[in-house]
Amino acid sequence: MSVTQTRTWRQVSACVRTHTAQGEGFRWLELEMPEGFETPVAGQFAQLLLPPPSPVLLPRPMSVASARRSRGRLLVGFLYAPVGTGTRALAALEPGAHVEVTGPLGRGYPLEEPGTPILVAGGRGVAPLLMAAEALSRARRRCEFVFGARTKALLVGVAGARLRLSRMGSRLHVATDDGSRGTQGTVIDVLERLAPGLEPPLVLHACGPHGMLAAVAEWAMARGARAHLAMESVMACGTGVCRGCPLPRSHAARDRVLAQGASANALQGNPEWAMCCTDGPVFESRELDWERVS
Ligand SMILES: Cc1cc2nc3c(=O)[nH]c(=O)nc-3n(C[C@H](O)[C@H](O)[C@H](O)COP(=O)(O)OP(=O)(O)OC[C@H]3O[C@@H](n4cnc5c(N)ncnc54)[C@H](O)[C@@H]3O)c2cc1C
Ligand code: FES
Incomplete structure (x- = not known):
């Protein structure tokens, strides 16, 4: 696992294109992204921050469910369940409204892996x-x-x-x-x-x-x-800064990170704890200590 990462995310204002009910208790949201927002890959997520006045201070993390181009514009889709204050307020947004988006964030699925x-x-x-x-x-x-x-x-x-x-x-x-x-x-x-x-x-x-x-x-x-x-994991920043989304590493992953010269106080590459937002959200099964995850 590399300790240094190239930043590809941006903070942008995106416009709601489509927002509809989907299935029982779910909603489909499609946002039109401005120029310069990198096309996300499967497994990555974005932080969605509601415009003021908003009932929640922090953005809410959502997995990217689709990324497509229409008339040269990047459209990014999300499938979500309104379960609490933030997602219920999100559910009230009409087409044409704006949402602050930070993304694409995290590591996606390594789909190139053979098998x-x-x-x-x-x-x-x-x-x-x-x-x-x-x-x-x-x-x-x-x-x-x-x-x-x-x-x-x-x-x-x-x-x-x-x-x-x-x-x-x-x-x-x-x-x-x-x-x-x-x-x-x-x-x-x-x-x-x-x-x-x-x-x-x-x-x-x-x-x-x-x-x-x-x-x-x-x-x-x-x-x-x-x-x-x-x-x-419950997330605040989504970018590795707040250290609020830790997941316990397995012994093997900890030993490997230590062998790379990380220290117990390290932010990026901490040997005991992986950050869900930057080390993940996609993890290989052997990276985590499943007993402590649950
Ligand atoms: C990387 C990532 C990707 C996600 N992708 C999706 C997605 O594609 N679709 C979707 O519907 N949700 C997704 N979630 C979960 C979503 O972020 C939470 O449901 C949302 O933050 C809840 O915010 P709220 O203000 O509505 O709820 P709150 O009022 O904050 O909490 C309401 C309830 O939701 C629970 N909750 C809060 N955060 C999470 C969380 N991260 N995971 C599970 N339960 C939570 C709380 O424990 C509480 O019971 C994702 C979370 C992460 C970390
Ligand atoms: S959400 Fe802040 S470090 Fe992961």
């Missing part, structure tokens, strides 16, 4: 992974796409996902805890069924609740597969 790609999504975690599937398709690679949720109502955008994936020659496998759609069980049950028929090495890219990510990490480590997991 059979399996994308594993839980609930709204589907958004960055559909973007990842499209990036793989542009590189002429198919994927297995595993989409799980508690119940079918939480499989946000599943019909569109099936259509987009089949156009790419990729396959969608659905699981719900209550059996209301697809396999009854979890994404791990689907992985167990799929894995024997796939060409090794397997490379997993996942996004979803931390419990699901921990299970995917454990499954991959037990089988010698690599898994890249998009983590979340």
Whole structure:
């Protein structure tokens, strides 16, 4: 892991282009970015700050769900659930309103890694992974796409996902805890069924609740597969300054960072704690201490 990083993010004022309800309890937001905002890659995120008067002081982190060009303009999409004060205020913004955006932030999925790609999504975690599937398709690679949720109502955008994936020659496998759609069980049950028929090495890219990510990490480590997991943490700055989004490193990751000459007081490259915003949000399963994450 490199200690120095090239800054590619910017703080800009973006204009709301589209803002609609999507599925049960989710919203789709598309922002038009000004010139100079770098095109995000799957797994990266942005910090969205509401215009004044805003009920929240700090910006809210959101994974990028799409990045496309229309008439020369960069449009960046987000799929989110209004769960609290900030996201509910965000949900009230009409097309034409402005939002302060810092991004693109963090490290995305290493989609160039060789192997059979399996994308594993839980609930709204589907958004960055559909973007990842499209990036793989542009590189002429198919994927297995595993989409799980508690119940079918939480499989946000599943019909569109099936259509987009089949156009790419990729396959969608659905699981719900209550059996209301697809396999009854979890994404791990689907992985167990799929894995024997796939060409090794397997490379997993996942996004979803931390419990699901921990299970995917454990499954991959037990089988010698690599898994890249998009983590979340409560964030303030999103840029590595406030040290407010720590995740515990594994022993192996700590030893490697120490061998690179980091000190316990180091900000960038701290041996004990990775910062979700700058070291992640995508981490390989062996980078984190999963017992302490949970
Ligand atoms: C890198 C990253 C990417 C994210 N991508 C998305 C996304 O694509 N779509 C989406 O809907 N949400 C995403 N989140 C979560 C989102 O940032 C939070 O839901 C949001 O900050 C809540 O703000 P609020 O003011 O509405 O809620 P608050 O009033 O601050 O809190 C309301 C509830 O939300 C919980 N909450 C707060 N922050 C988080 C968090 N980071 N993760 C989980 N729960 C949280 C609180 O514990 C509380 O229960 C992401 C978070 C991170 C760190
Ligand atoms: S949010 Fe400030 S260091 Fe990560």
